[in-house]
Amino acid sequence: MMWKSRFRSKRVLKNSASSILGPFWMLSGNGNGARILLYHSIGKQEKYDAIGLRISEESFTRQMEYLAGSSFDVVSLPSLIENLRDGGITVGRRTVAITFDDGYRDNLEKAMPIAKRFNFPISLFVNCDSSRQVRSNINNDYWSKWGYLSMDEINGLASATVTIGSHSFSHRTLDCKREEIYKEIQASKEVLEKEIGQPVTVFSYPHGIFTDVAKQAVREAGFLGACSSIMGTNNSSTDLFELRRTEISAFDTLDIFKKKLGGYYDWLGAFQRRKFHKK
Ligand SMILES: [Zn+2]
Numbered sequence: 001m002m003w004k005s006r007f008r009s010k011r012v013l014k015n016s017a018s019s020i021l022g023p024f025w026m027l028s029g030n031g032n033g034a035r036i037l038l039y040h041s042i043g044k045q046e047k048y049d050a051i052g053l054r055i056s057e058e059s060f061t062r063q064m065e066y067l068a069g070s071s072f073d074v075v076s077l078p079s080l081i082e083n084l085r086d087g088g089i090t091v092g093r094r095t096v097a098i099t100f101d102d103g104y105r106d107n108l109e110k111a112m113p114i115a116k117r118f119n120f121p122i123s124l125f126v127n128c129d130s131s132r133q134v135r136s137n138i139n140n141d142y143w144s145k146w147g148y149l150s151m152d153e154i155n156g157l158a159s160a161t162v163t164i165g166s167h168s169f170s171h172r173t174l175d176c177k178r179e180e181i182y183k184e185i186q187a188s189k190e191v192l193e194k195e196i197g198q199p200v201t202v203f204s205y206p207h208g209i210f211t212d213v214a215k216q217a218v219r220e221a222g223f224l225g226a227c228s229s230i231m232g233t234n235n236s237s238t239d240l241f242e243l244r245r246t247e248i249s250a251f252d253t254l255d256i257f258k259k260k261l262g263g264y265y266d267w268l269g270a271f272q273r274r275k276f277h278k279k
Pocket of ligand 1: 102
């Protein structure tokens with residue numbers, strides 16, 4: 001309970017600070033650029049999910065409806081990154097990509113049918129370990145009760161509208177020893193490519209944590225870019241190996257979702273880099 005109220009008071013603090021800083025940030029033009037949305041899970045909300053990783057189908061549907069009805073251009077993550085890299089003029093404030101971290105089964109069962117209804121491409125960042133463990137039933141981490149996509153399901157999902165990306169091999173934080181960082185990144189790419197039979201070009205840092213070595217390893221492995229968990233938008237001057245994302249939580253009302261798209265909370269990104277980028 002203590003845990004929950006601590007998160008609640010953090011949210012209240014964030015919202016009141018945003019009511020002052022948000023409009024300033026937006027007026028300064030910092031909101032220009034493409035936005036990458038970060039989701040985890042879609043489905044029935046659970047009491048133990050104090051950080052709001054799981055969003056109800058109803059909220060997710062309303063959010064997709066809003067994107068579709070407000071002339072947002074929802075593009076695949078690889079094409080968004082290619083556009084940024086090539087200085088594309090098509091990437092602007094209303095360009096959005098949708099991503100999911102961790103590879104939960106509900107991405108297939110709940111999120112996919114909704115995204116499909118709107119013809120929205122999505123990217124799923126999966127860990128090799130979690131997805132392999134489905135086969136042997138040895139999942140025991142906290143969130144594993146939601147279930148992970150199996151490699152067969154991942155293979156079936158990979159298509160023109162579903163991009164499979166790597167979220168490392170084991171989901172460990174990538175601030176470990178150099179060799180281990182390289183192994184996590186390279187092995188995940190190799191295994192996933194072998195499983196799905198096509199190139200895996202996008203990466204997302206587990207727990208949002210990255211170091212300069214991790215960025216270099218992702219680049220050397222041949223990925224187009226890597227997603228961080230730092231809030232904000234992306235333009236042609238953004239480092240493609242620490243792309244900004246906008247995390248959507250179960251506590252976001254549709255009004256907050258709209259504000260997040262408008263850049264109201266992007267000021268947080270200025271502080272978050274210190275938290276996520278490790279020496
Ligand atoms: Zn994760």
